[in-house]
Amino acid sequence: MDIGVSSTEVFNLHVLLEQTETGRMIASIAELANCQVEADTRKEALAAIQDLVSDRLNNAEVVPLTVPLKQLDRDNPWTEFIGMFADDAEFAEMAAEWQVEREQDEDDQA
Numbered sequence: 001m002d003i004g005v006s007s008t009e010v011f012n013l014h015v016l017l018e019q020t021e022t023g024r025m026i027a028s029i030a031e032l033a034n035c036q037v038e039a040d041t042r043k044e045a046l047a048a049i050q051d052l053v054s055d056r057l058n059n060a061e062v063v064p065l066t067v068p069l070k071q072l073d074r075d076n077p078w079t080e081f082i083g084m085f086a087d088d089a090e091f092a093e094m095a096a097e098w099q100v101e102r103e104q105d106e107d108d109q110a
Contacts, residue, residue, distance in 0.1 A: 011057070011062055013029050013030070013031050013032070013053065014029070014030045014031065015027050015028070015029060015030075015046065015049055016028045016029075016030055017042060017045065017046075020038070024038055024039065024040055025038070025039050025040070025041060025042050025044070025045035026038050026045065027039070027045035027046060027048065027049040028049070029049065029053060032053070032056065035049070035052060035053060035056065036049075037049050037052055
């Protein structure tokens with residue numbers, strides 16, 4: 001199975017930098033579980049997290065995985081009823097009465 005990944009590809013990760021209450025910096029990688037370091041400065045934290053990621057990925061392989069999503073049932077069971085009262089004068093009259101009642105209820109609540 002050829003997945004088309006070469007060893008020269010760039011693997012971009014997101015580094016989350018946080019400063020502790022004591023002023024130290026915590027760097028963690030959002031995409032990798034348990035990949036976190038703590039250092040005195042931002043620069044040291046970034047260097048340390050880069051070393052940690054390099055060590056961790058040195059013996060690992062990163063491959064793309066395409067997962068097809070199940071097709072959702074797009075058939076809405078109510079579709080067949082859309083517009084069924086379009087030309088029904090009696091229904092239009094009832095709908096107008098309901099609208100008046102709603103507006104009166106809204107006025108009463110205000």
